[in-house]
Amino acid sequence: MLIWLSGFTRILRRKHYLIQSHVTQCFWNEDSIYPTSVSHLLTSDKVAIKVLDKTRLNVQTQKLLSREISCMEALQHANIVRLYEVVESHSRLYLVLEYAGGGDLHTHICSEGRLSEPVAKITFAQILSAIKHMHAKNIIHRDLKAENVLYACNGCVKVADFGFSTMVTNSSDTLDTFCGSPSYAAPELFRDECYLGPPVDVWAMGVLLFFMVTGTMPFRADTMGKLRRAVIEGVFTLPPWVPGPCQRLIRGVLKPVPAERYAVDQMVGCDWLLPVDYPWTVSPVPLNPLRLADAEPGELSDEEEEIKALLQELGVTMEHIRNNQGKGIRSPISGLYSILLHRAQKGRGAETVPVVRGLVRDHKREGLRAYKGLIHSSKLCALQ
Template sequence: MSARQSRVSAMSDFNSTYSENDENKPPEKRLTAFEKLSRDLSNDQKCLKEITLGKRIAFYRIRGQLGTGNFSQVKMGIHALTREKVAIKILDKTKLDQKTQRLLSREISSMEKLHHPNVIRLYEVVETLAKLHMVMEYANGGELFNKISNEGKLPESEAKSVFAQVMAAVQHMHEHQIIHRDLKAENVFYAGTKLIKVGDFGFSTVSRPDQTLNTFCGSPPYAAPELFKDESYYGTYVDIWALGIMLYFMVTGIMPFRAETVGKLKKVILDGYYSIPMYLSEPCQDLIKSVLQQTPIDRLTVGKIIEHKWLENQEFPEALEEYNLNPALDDNGNLKDEEVQARNMLRELGINQDHIKQAHGKESRSCITGTYRIILHRLQKKKLGYYDILEQEQNHSSQNGNSGTKSTNSKNGKSKLCTIL
């Protein structure tokens, strides 16, 4: 297959639908944004060159690199129609074995099911012959791990807010029977000074509360004792243990279990001995002790952690409305306000009801769905006041002479939320 045929194949879900006969093509000035983009992706030499060089994929222009993983690299992208910044996780399919392919499939499936302010959102999946691209929410605040490593432990007042948001995210996951299996400070991200996102679902799986698992996943310093015993385990308890390790790290700046090798770390964790600094408040100490229990069933449940005295008066954000291209009617049989607005914005871009129907059933593997999700998520964040919060932070930063980050314009809805996976 030629390079051009590959490009055409990669864009088949919109090229075949929106190609036009030359004799019927309207003048340039009458093309909608969607029509112009679709035409350029098929015929414009600059666009085709960018695709060949890996600087563009489908509706996204690819920019600088954000991070790398064992099987992937993450780059920043810009959605050509909405101008929304996104994070694009790029995987080379030729290097993925069957196990990794299964994990990738689970990662996509898990992210499809989650709709929460504190969970990184999946917008679209774009697949070519050689690569798979996961287009996700983009944030520039960095990892919780790096913040603590560079600045030291968090004050308890700040740690409470961060941990409450993480707990809200994990509760949402478990309600959907999704076990993260890699909860750690490296997978918690700042989308603003006070806005937290949990990401990287590469080891996630679906598991009922009464169902056992047997695959060792995650980072050894966060691994529960039962993972080292070559026994089956319950996923929720493993996530809860990891939350206890994360909390300890947040408020002390160090890990409760430390060793030079994985073998020695295993022994330390199985022995179960660790010390809690006396400078921590009694409720904080009690919560750590109540979570880091050797016996899984003795650990506090997610619900009990949320109700714990240490987290009194903290906000636990609720799940967002699920978004899809199928009408989600309210009790009166009408579309919800955000969905009406999102569809109006799609029409302004030139995406009509016929286009939406053709995207039905493709879920994230449709450029129409991706555009819709980006627009709707932007509206949801605006409704929750996230843009106002971010704008206040930017203004405060500017007043203090810190111009290292560009300000966010809440009026035009441009987001600076992101993830580095």
């Protein structure tokens, strides 16, 4: 179904006058989650829009949508697609998202083949950093797969589609819903038992890494029953040309018993990723436009001062910001603020692609190896 976005513009114009220039008029397919980009006319930044028909949402899908919005609102990371704003009309819900125009990982591998080792390291490090951030926020993705790994135009990797995500109180909370693609599902999901969230995401990362470095899936079957047995048994074959450190990482992750799987921090510190130069932790900036209006002189960071000046250039006064207090991500002011904040962060290098610095030498391990390689001998000698 095609939607003429001038109708979308009219909906937004009724909501708030600043939003009447949210998007250019263009066609796009409503069934596509990440459609061709449209432009925010106030900032000229490209955005993607996900449209949901509220009349088709049952109780379960409404609950999933609410979780998706809550989880994305809580996440601010260079390798996670950002949710800028939520706009609601009588019959539709519009999610205004960061636009990642470089395609998805699954299409890339299917068309060009498996990734080279350096590219696989750079890609996987970014995915791992995103998952580490999610789990630190007690958010479980539950649908990690190559189709949900997108590329931004600068080559930065973006984890997307939080439709099955959920937020837990702590990492020991158990879940009971089968989510995601069967090819990436952990054994405990196929056993129809309660499961811990983080190990499920870790298993999916192991399947994803296998796919990245081999171009094939570790568990393949022509029926769901056979796939279920293969995953529960956890038996797979790695090609001999996959480097040893990468093989050890995959085998450490794809363990059928959740308690025996690598934790995220173990994956970050594994030998295979040691050469990757990448910041594994981030310091998110609070998504609070009201701070711009209430801060005392000198309290705002350089980023915030830049955003405040840009907002004023666009005609947004501090009174506008105060009037939107409490509306959160459903406020047009918050949406504009989020876009400008993201732009400022990218301008300061917050979304640089990691680099492989070469082999990182482990002096302790090399010393032990050298010691073991010595030919030990002894001689009699006389002390004078």
